[in-house]
Amino acid sequence: xxxxxxxxxxxxxxxxxxxxxxxxxxxxxxxxxxxxxxxxxxxxxxxxxxxxxxxxxxxxxxxxxxxxxxxxxxxxxxxxxxxxxxxxxxxxxxxxxxxxxxxxxxxxxxxxxxxxxxxxxxxxxxxxxxxxxxxxxxxxxxxxxxxxxxxxxxxxxxxxxxxxxxxxxxxxxxxxxxxxxxxxxxxxxxxxxxxxxxxxxxxxxxxxxxxxxxxxxxxxxxxxxxxxxxxxxxxxxxxxxxxxxxxxxxxxxxxxxxxxxxxxxxxxxxxxxxxxxxxxxxxxxxxxxxxxxxxxxxxxxxxxxxxxxxxxxxxxxxxxxxxxxxxxxxxxxxxxxxxxxxxxxxxxxxxxxxxxxxxxxxxxxxxxxxxxxxxxxxxxxxxxxxxxxxxxxxxxxxxxxxxx
Amino acid sequence: xxxxxxxxxxxxxxxxxxxxxxxxxxxxxxxxxxxxxxxxxxxxxxxxxxxxxxxxxxxxxxxxxxxxxxxxxxxxxxxxxxxxxxxxxxxxxxxxxxxxxxxxxxxxxxxxxxxxxxxxxxxxxxxxxxxxxxxxxxxxxxxxxxxxxxxxxxxxxxxxxxxxxxxxxxxxxxxxxxxxxxxxxxxxxxxxxxxxxxxxxxxxxxxxxxxxxxxxxxxxxxxxxxxxxxxxxxxxxxxxxxxxxxxxxxxxxxxxxxxxxxxxxxxxxxxxxxxxxxxxxxxxxxxxxxxxxxxxxxxxxxxxxxxxxxxxxxxxxxxxxxxxxxxxxxxxxxxxxxxxxxxxxxxxxxxxxxxxxxxxxxxxxxxxxxxxxxxxxxxxxxxxxxxxxxxxxxxxxxxxxxxx
Numbered sequence: 034x035x036x037x038x039x040x041x042x043x044x045x046x047x048x049x050x051x052x053x054x055x056x057x058x059x060x061x062x063x064x065x066x067x068x069x070x071x072x073x074x075x076x077x078x079x080x081x082x083x084x085x086x087x088x089x090x091x092x093x094x095x096x097x098x099x100x101x102x103x104x105x106x107x108x109x110x111x112x113x114x115x116x117x118x119x120x121x122x123x124x125x126x127x128x129x130x131x132x133x134x135x136x137x138x139x140x141x142x143x144x145x146x147x148x149x150x151x152x153x154x155x156x157x158x159x160x161x162x163x164x165x166x167x168x169x170x171x172x173x174x175x176x177x178x179x180x181x182x183x184x185x186x187x188x189x190x191x192x193x194x195x196x197x198x199x200x201x202x203x204x205x206x207x208x209x210x211x212x213x214x215x216x217x218x219x220x221x222x223x224x225x226x227x228x229x230x231x232x233x234x235x236x237x238x239x240x241x242x243x244x245x246x247x248x249x250x251x252x253x254x255x256x257x258x259x260x261x262x263x264x265x266x267x268x269x270x271x272x273x274x275x276x277x278x279x280x281x282x283x284x285x286x287x288x289x290x291x292x293x294x295x296x297x298x299x300x301x302x303x304x305x306x307x308x309x310x311x312x313x314x315x316x317x318x319x320x321x322x323x324x325x326x327x328x329x330x331x332x333x334x335x336x337x338x339x340x341x342x343x344x345x346x347x348x349x350x351x352x353x354x355x356x357x358x359x360x361x362x363x364x365x366x367x368x369x370x371x372x373x374x375x376x377x378x379x380x381x382x383x384x385x386x387x388x389x390x391x392x393x394x395x396x397x398x399x400x401x402x403x404x405x406x407x408x409x410x411x412x413x414x415x416x417x418x419x420x421x422x423x424x425x426x427x428x429x430x431x432x433x434x435x436x437x
Numbered sequence: 438x439x440x441x442x443x444x445x446x447x448x449x450x451x452x453x454x455x456x457x458x459x460x461x462x463x464x465x466x467x468x469x470x471x472x473x474x475x476x477x478x479x480x481x482x483x484x485x486x487x488x489x490x491x492x493x494x495x496x497x498x499x500x501x502x503x504x505x506x507x508x509x510x511x512x513x514x515x516x517x518x519x520x521x522x523x524x525x526x527x528x529x530x531x532x533x534x535x536x537x538x539x540x541x542x543x544x545x546x547x548x549x550x551x552x553x554x555x556x557x558x559x560x561x562x563x564x565x566x567x568x569x570x571x572x573x574x575x576x577x578x579x580x581x582x583x584x585x586x587x588x589x590x591x592x593x594x595x596x597x598x599x600x601x602x603x604x605x606x607x608x609x610x611x612x613x614x615x616x617x618x619x620x621x622x623x624x625x626x627x628x629x630x631x632x633x634x635x636x637x638x639x640x641x642x643x644x645x646x647x648x649x650x651x652x653x654x655x656x657x658x659x660x661x662x663x664x665x666x667x668x669x670x671x672x673x674x675x676x677x678x679x680x681x682x683x684x685x686x687x688x689x690x691x692x693x694x695x696x697x698x699x700x701x702x703x704x705x706x707x708x709x710x711x712x713x714x715x716x717x718x719x720x721x722x723x724x725x726x727x728x729x730x731x732x733x734x735x736x737x738x739x740x741x742x743x744x745x746x747x748x749x750x751x752x753x754x755x756x757x758x759x760x761x762x763x764x765x766x767x768x769x770x771x772x773x774x775x776x777x778x779x780x781x782x783x784x785x786x787x788x789x790x791x792x793x794x795x796x797x798x799x800x801x802x803x804x805x806x807x808x809x810x811x812x813x814x815x816x817x818x819x820x821x822x823x824x825x826x827x828x829x830x831x832x833x834x835x836x837x838x839x840x841x
Contacts, residue, residue: 165765173688212619248496251489253774353654361571
């Protein structure tokens, strides 16, 4: 039996780009019904996330918008506003990642909606919390990486701040928002009342960074400089082999002994600088130098075999070209192929959460803009005549398979 | 009224280091009761995460273990095993991040527990799924960064793979696991039955990377090279000002026009290479060069003012030294101070999720090892005499405030 605890929960998805779509994608994986509302200009990520056969479903868009029905509305038109009111009324949860000012202008802010519908769960993912001086300012992933010190983590190591080459703050905040909404669903099941949630990306990711890196500055007075020095060390890096790169970690005393023996440095096994977690922490500089030395005497495959035999955590460093072919990912069928309504044969990434030995079935592929406009208008009570009128005045747009 | 939807849910936390502790910390923020079981050797992260006044509560440990009661058991002793059985019986959810083999040896694997207790939710966070060739192998954050291609993302940009200097895979997987457990709680409330969940870090983080970076390889045949080329570009970086670094993003057409005008390049405003999302995507190389040029003519403060006036998303690049002093974080009191039982005055990071205009109250500070051993033994039905016997044979250890 498939695990769909959110089945029957209808989520009105007013989000775009990444943080919101990640959130609703995750909720869809747990069985929620997601209705994505898109403007005629469309979600920026359709084009921004890279190339696609039609230019309308970049890889990122494709993967983050599985399992969502799509209605395209031009909210400048009064009849689209009425459609939106009916969609709101039909939903259990409303998720938005527009700026608060824009939502208020559209009458789609939490206060306005929950005045009429106190039972709704409303989740706003914002750049910044509404109480501080940055409230209402626009933000994007890289700005959050800069503002939270995530980019600055490499300043000492590399001489410049650098971005993680992913939309990491969006992606993580979206997962956290999905969790928050599930917490609100639990509360709703107990009390019948909704709530208004706000998840500010800046504060959320600043907390995320500081949990790991406030470190010695967590104490007053500080017990040293800020930062987890193991992670910030220039020696904390993948290790070069004679034909590539490997990643490994040795943390416990037995792992350290196995590692020193395997790499031909058994004379260090009883060196008091390295014999305990506390000793290695005190001598982190020299320890990381030992640990981070190049291992060019053997190939990646040879080191893998040697380390795995010693029960050391190790893997080759994949690139985007080699990752999909990884033998484990292949064996567990992480990626499968399907035919997308407009993009031809496309890769589908399945859920990685296994429940009672099953993974959630693949949700439907991402929809063209307005693919379910007609169905949804009908569901919320519009007659065929009314639907035609709405489409004729372009208050709603419907995808036409024949035209694509 | 504070938002505690998981109040009354008891979570037996058999985890250590980062991924599991993040998961249970998050559940604690939503009101769950967390019982952390620690071995006499203790959670590696107490010492590994950096310095602290006693050497027993590194910053990372401190922040990830708030709101947890702590019982210290030596599971090699039969009476500790019996204590564990009673703890299991008393819990609604069991979370573990040990290797499956180790759990099976202790009789604490999902199959063994759910044979007697089918109503329990059991969540195992593993390195690798149980079906593929890497099943049961050890792993750590950096190994997952290497194996998922996250480290390799910088290979073209920097000439080497590099780690994100955070425990990013642990941290993200922990948040995802917390969400999965809340989904299981929703299912349990509906059906009364539990489930057995498995969250393999490698597959979960590989999916996370591929959602963003399979990109042009999401299509068969591929429509270009793998990767979101905007993010992988060497020009995707914080920008140098005359006195520091700033982060900004311009995505929409109005933002791009405002940016070109603000930086004195208005001649490019009508350049057809840059006038639409699609055009900039086609010309991503030269567009990123324009966008990524150093802005050394003015100070960070001057650029901030100019960009913010043009409604461009921008912030200074913080370091770990400047981040806690950020004016917004200060205004919203992200960090407060408290007195820890053993470490003196310590920083506490509050929840960043605002529900009905309130943040969850701060959970109790992280506990010394065994701080609630006695309380918990009493709660699960041991008499004072039995408790003394268990402590005398060192099957359980109790923290003594007087001795610390």
